[in-house]
Amino acid sequence: MDLEKDSQTKLLETATTLFAQKGFNGVSVRQLAEAANVNIAAISYYFRGKEGLYQAVLEEQFAPIAAALSQTKTANKLSATEQLSMYAKHIAIIHRQRPLFTRFIFNEVSNPTPFFDLIFKKYISKIFQFITGALTKGIADGDFAADLNINHAALSLAGIMNFYFIVNPLAKTIMPLDNTSDAEEYTVQAYRIYLDGIRRKKDE
Amino acid sequence: MDLEKDSQTKLLETATTLFAQKGFNGVSVRQLAEAANVNIAAISYYFRGKEGLYQAVLEEQFAPIAAALSQTKTANKLSATEQLSMYAKHIAIIHRQRPLFTRFIFNEVSNPTPFFDLIFKKYISKIFQFITGALTKGIADGDFAADLNINHAALSLAGIMNFYFIVNPLAKTIMPLDNTSDAEEYTVQAYRIYLDGIRRKKDE
DNA sequence: GTCTATATTGCGATAGAC
DNA sequence: GTCTATCGCAATATAGAC
Numbered sequence: 538m539d540l541e542k543d544s545q546t547k548l549l550e551t552a553t554t555l556f557a558q559k560g561f562n563g564v565s566v567r568q569l570a571e572a573a574n575v576n577i578a579a580i581s582y583y584f585r586g587k588e589g590l591y592q593a594v595l596e597e598q599f600a601p602i603a604a605a606l607s608q609t610k611t612a613n614k615l616s617a618t619e620q621l622s623m624y625a626k627h628i629a630i631i632h633r634q635r636p637l638f639t640r641f642i643f644n645e646v647s648n649p650t651p652f653f654d655l656i657f658k659k660y661i662s663k664i665f666q667f668i669t670g671a672l673t674k675g676i677a678d679g680d681f682a683a684d685l686n687i688n689h690a691a692l693s694l695a696g697i698m699n700f701y702f703i704v705n706p707l708a709k710t711i712m713p714l715d716n717t718s719d720a721e722e723y724t725v726q727a728y729r730i731y732l733d734g735i736r737r738k739k740d741e
Numbered sequence: 742m743d744l745e746k747d748s749q750t751k752l753l754e755t756a757t758t759l760f761a762q763k764g765f766n767g768v769s770v771r772q773l774a775e776a777a778n779v780n781i782a783a784i785s786y787y788f789r790g791k792e793g794l795y796q797a798v799l800e801e802q803f804a805p806i807a808a809a810l811s812q813t814k815t816a817n818k819l820s821a822t823e824q825l826s827m828y829a830k831h832i833a834i835i836h837r838q839r840p841l842f843t844r845f846i847f848n849e850v851s852n853p854t855p856f857f858d859l860i861f862k863k864y865i866s867k868i869f870q871f872i873t874g875a876l877t878k879g880i881a882d883g884d885f886a887a888d889l890n891i892n893h894a895a896l897s898l899a900g901i902m903n904f905y906f907i908v909n910p911l912a913k914t915i916m917p918l919d920n921t922s923d924a925e926e927y928t929v930q931a932y933r934i935y936l937d938g939i940r941r942k943k944d945e
Numbered sequence: 946g947t948c949t950a951t952a953t954t955g956c957g958a959t960a961g962a963c
Numbered sequence: 964g965t966c967t968a969t970c971g972c973a974a975t976a977t978a979g980a981c
Contacts, residue, residue, distance in 0.1 A: 544946075560852045562766040566975060576948055581976060583946095640851065646908060647848050648764045657914070665915050686930055688916040692908065693901050693931045700900020701893070704850060710861070711869050712892040726890055727897045733942070734934030748964075770957060780966055785958060787964095948981080955974070963966080 545583045547573040553594050557637035558706075560644045561591055588651070595652055598641050601631045602660050609667050617675025618732065621694070624668060625728040628698045632720055639702035668694055672735075681735045690735060697727045749787045751777040757798050761841035762910075764848040765795055792855070799856055802845050805835045806864045813871050821879030822936065825898070828872060829932040832902045836924055843906035872898055876939075885939045894939060901931045 542550075551573035555564045566587050570577040584590035605627040612620050631638055642661075645653045668691040675681035681690075701723045704711070746754075755777035759768045770791050774781040788794035809831040816824050835842055846865075849857045872895040879885035905927045908915065 560764070560766070562764065563852045565973080567973085576946095577975090578948065578977075579946080587975065643847060643907070644851050646911065647844065647851050648767045657911070661911075662915060686926065689905070689927045689930050690934070692905050692927070693934055695908075696904020696931070697897050697901040697935075700904060701896050703847070704896065704899075707850065707861070707865075711866060722890065723893045723896070726893050727900070730894070730897055730938030731901075731934060732938070733940075734936070734938030736937075738937075769955080771955085780964090781957090782959070782966065783964080791957065946981105948979105950978090950980100952977085953975090956972080957970105959970085960968090961966105962968100963964105 544573070544575045544579045547575055548579060548583060548590060549593060549597065552590050553597070553637060556591060556594055557640040557644070560648055561587075561650050562648060591650065592652055595641060595656065598635050598638050599656065599660060601634050601638075602664075605631065606660065606663055606667075609663075612667075617671045617678055617680050620671035620674070621668070621732065622728070624664075624671070624694070625698060625724060629721055629724040632702050632724070636702075636705075639699055639705075642699075643703055665691055665695070675735075679737060682737050685735060694731055697731050698724060701727070748777070748779045748783045751779055752783060752787060752794060753797060753801065756794050757801070757841060760795060760798055761844040761848070764852055765791075765854050766852060795854065796856055799845060799860065802839050802842050803860065803864060805838050805842075806868075809835065810864065810867055810871075813867075816871075821875045821882055821884050824875035824878070825872070825936065826932070828868075828875070828898070829902060829928060833925055833928040836906050836928070840906075840909075843903055843909075846903075847907055869895055869899070879939075883941060886941050889939060898935055901935050902928060905931070 548569065552564075552569055555569060555572060566577055566580050569587075569590070570580060580587060580590055584593055608627075609623070612623060615623065642656075645656060669687050672681060672685065672687045672690050676683055676685060676687070701708075701720065705720075752773065756768075756773055759773060759776060770781055770784050773791075773794070774784060784791060784794055788797055812831075813827070816827060819827065846860075849860060873891050876885060876889065876891045876894050880887055880889060880891070905912075905924065909924075
């Protein structure tokens with residue numbers, strides 16, 4: 538129960554939800570404190586203010602990314618397709634472990650906070666480089682269509698794999714007849730569509 | 742030149758840029774007025790306040806969507822592939838006419854304003870229905886793979902077609918070696934990848 | 946570690962002069 | 964149509980009591 542947790546933990550958990558839903562500018566420290574059932578002064582006491590609390594939330598959200606990136610160092614030996622599959626697999630893992638993760642990314646892209654540059658340099662650009670590296674290798678090996686624009690193809694992959702999670706809060710409204718919606722199933726199908734789409738065709 | 746435009750026009754144009762970049766909560770009326778080189782009271786005078794100004798910006802941004810949706814009524818006779826191509830074509834047109842359009846969509850998804858429901862019911866759900874309709878038809882006609890989850894496949898298409906424009910402001914940082922990046926080229930390739938990916942395979 | 950009270954700043958809006 | 968001055972309110976942050 539909430540009542541058993543200390544103020545610091547309650548604040549971090551509540552802030553994760555609220556910041557994800559409304560963005561940094563969309564939540565006030567009063568709302569945060571009230572929702573966490575904690576005195577407003579606790580935010581400064583534990584996190585040195587609203588920005589410090591937000592930073593703590595971000596760091597917690599990005600922890601699985603750091604873990605995933607550390608595994609890519611051994612990916613050189615894998616085929617291009619296996620590398621892309623590795624990306625797809627980690628996407629599914631991260632979204633399962635951190636269901637709100639994409640929302641933080643897109644809040645930052647929409648309305649960057651002072652932490653955006655850090656996140657970007659540390660994580661996002663490395664993910665992008667991993668994908669473009671795999672695509673380059675796949676084209677060189679003859680696995681993927683030779684006329685792909687690599688940067689665009691990398692954005693296509695990121696788009697098709699992550700879009701579901703961006704709009705997930707709207708899914709129930711958007712898909713009234715869908716009672717089987719499942720994140721895992723989405724990533725599998727999206728990745729298959731993408732891989733079939735970039736593959737070198739037989740008549741080429 | 743700006744100096745020749747009236748205050749109302751200058752406000753609308755400035756607000757379009759600033760709201761797109763920082764979201765509704767991220768911009769103050771003082772910033773708006775200063776950036777537009779207009780007195781702060783002009784916002785209430787012309788637009789009845791900050792929300793009215795934002796609404797005016799939204800309506801202007803969504804005008805091409807209304808035009809595109811009106812054309813889908815005659816799409817019944819087209820094949821499923823032609824219907825999806827129609828969607829892809831309109832995506833390219835809208836992004837060319839309104840480069841900031843996607844940012845408004847995603848600002849609304851991230852941090853909904855009171856206008857979100859209106860936008861959503863009026864436009865987004867109809868686009869989604871158009872896509873799912875085309876996919877259903879394509880599967881029935883044997884054009885697309887029979888085991889597609891239609892709702893997921895529709896989100897995949899929306900994701901692959903629009904992601905580029907969401908992250909476009911970051912493109913230069915993300916793609917340091919790319920000097921040919923072009924929105925039109927992106928949409929063509931992304932659509933081709935998607936279409937090849939959902940197509941019924943020969944050995945099925 | 947918690948809470949109240951308050952300091953300070955910035956917000957959106959507008960009355961009323963010009 | 965434009966501008967100044969100002970109102971009322973909410974924001975973040977913290978000093979100091981307990």
